[in-house]
Amino acid sequence: MKIRADLHIHSALSPCASLEMSPAAIVGRAGELCLDLIAVTDHNSMENGFTATALGQKAGVKVLFGMEAQTREDVHVLCYFEDRLQAERFNRLVYDLLPATPNNPDYFGDQVVVDGEDNIVRHEEKLLLNALDISVAELVELVRRHDGLAVPAHVEAPPYGLLVNLGMVPAELEGAPLEIACESSRARVLQDYPALARHPLLRNSDAHYLKDIGRGCTIFSASSPALPALLAAAQAGAFHVICPEPHG
Ligand SMILES: [Zn+2]
Ligand SMILES: [Zn+2]
Numbered sequence: 497m498k499i500r501a502d503l504h505i506h507s508a509l510s511p512c513a514s515l516e517m518s519p520a521a522i523v524g525r526a527g528e529l530c531l532d533l534i535a536v537t538d539h540n541s542m543e544n545g546f547t548a549t550a551l552g553q554k555a556g557v558k559v560l561f562g563m564e565a566q567t568r569e570d571v572h573v574l575c576y577f578e579d580r581l582q583a584e585r586f587n588r589l590v591y592d593l594l595p596a597t598p599n600n601p602d603y604f605g606d607q608v609v610v611d612g613e614d615n616i617v618r619h620e621e622k623l624l625l626n627a628l629d630i631s632v633a634e635l636v637e638l639v640r641r642h643d644g645l646a647v648p649a650h651v652e653a654p655p656y657g658l659l660v661n662l663g664m665v666p667a668e669l670e671g672a673p674l675e676i677a678c679e680s681s682r683a684r685v686l687q688d689y690p691a692l693a694r695h696p697l698l699r700n701s702d703a704h705y706l707k708d709i710g711r712g713c714t715i716f717s718a719s720s721p722a723l724p725a726l727l728a729a730a731q732a733g734a735f736h737v738i739c740p741e742p743h744g
Pocket of ligand 2: 506
C-alpha cells in the first residue's frame with residue numbers, strides 16, 4: 497500500500513510554532529490533504545502529540561507518537577513510537593534530561609498544551625527549545641530501548657543538523673534513514689556529503705504553520721503504516737519524496 501506521510505510537524509507547544517497549530521487543527525489539515533500518516537514532533541515534548549494521536553484515531557489519520565529531541569551536541573533527532581506506554585516513558589525521561597531553564601514567552605514564544613477541543617490546558621514553563629543532557633549515540637540507544645525509531649532531522653541544515661554539528665553519521669546510525677530539509681536539493685546534499693548515498697533520505701514539512709503541513713512528504717510503498725514496515729520500505733528504497741522546488 498502507498499502511505500503518504502509527513503512525519504515532522506510542530507504544534508503550539510513548540511515556542512517557534514504558530515498558536516493556530518492545535519492538535520485538532522493539525523489532524524484536520526492532514527485529513528484535508530489526504531495524508532495517511534503524520535507525527536507531531538515538538539521540541540523535547542510529546543504532550544500535544546498524545547492528544548493528536550487520539551484525535552487521529554477518530555479522524556482516520558494515523559498519528560505516530562513523536563518528538564524532535566535536541567541532544568547535547570545541538571543535533572535535532574526525530575523520535576517515533578507506536579506504543580503509548582513506551583512513548584510516555586520516553587517522554588518522562590526526556591523531561592528529566594531537560595535543563596530547568598524557564599521559558600521567556602516574549603523572547604522564544606508561547607509553549608501551549610492544548611486539549612482536543614482547542615482549549616488551553618496549561619503553559620509549559622521549562623524552555624523546550626534547549627539541549628538535553630544526552631548525546632546522539634545515547635539518545636539513539638534510548639529510543640531503540642523503547643521500541644522506537646530515531647531519524648536525525650534536516651541533517652545538512654545549520655544550526656541543528658547532524659552533519660553540521662558532527663561532520664559525519666555516527667556508527668549507531670549506519671544505513672539508517674535520515675531526513676533532509678524539504679527545501680534542499682538532493683543532488684547538492686549528496687555532492688556535499690557523498691556518504692549519505694548509503695542512507696534512505698526522507699523528507700517532511702517541518703511545518704510550524706498550518707499552510708506548510710504536507711509541503712514536503714514521503715510516500716512509502718509499505719505493507720502497513722507500522723514502524724517496522726516503514727523502516728523496511730525506507731531501507732529497500734520503496735519510497736519517493738515530494739518537496740517544493742529547491743532554491744538555487
Ligand atoms: Zn529541527
Ligand atoms: Zn522541527
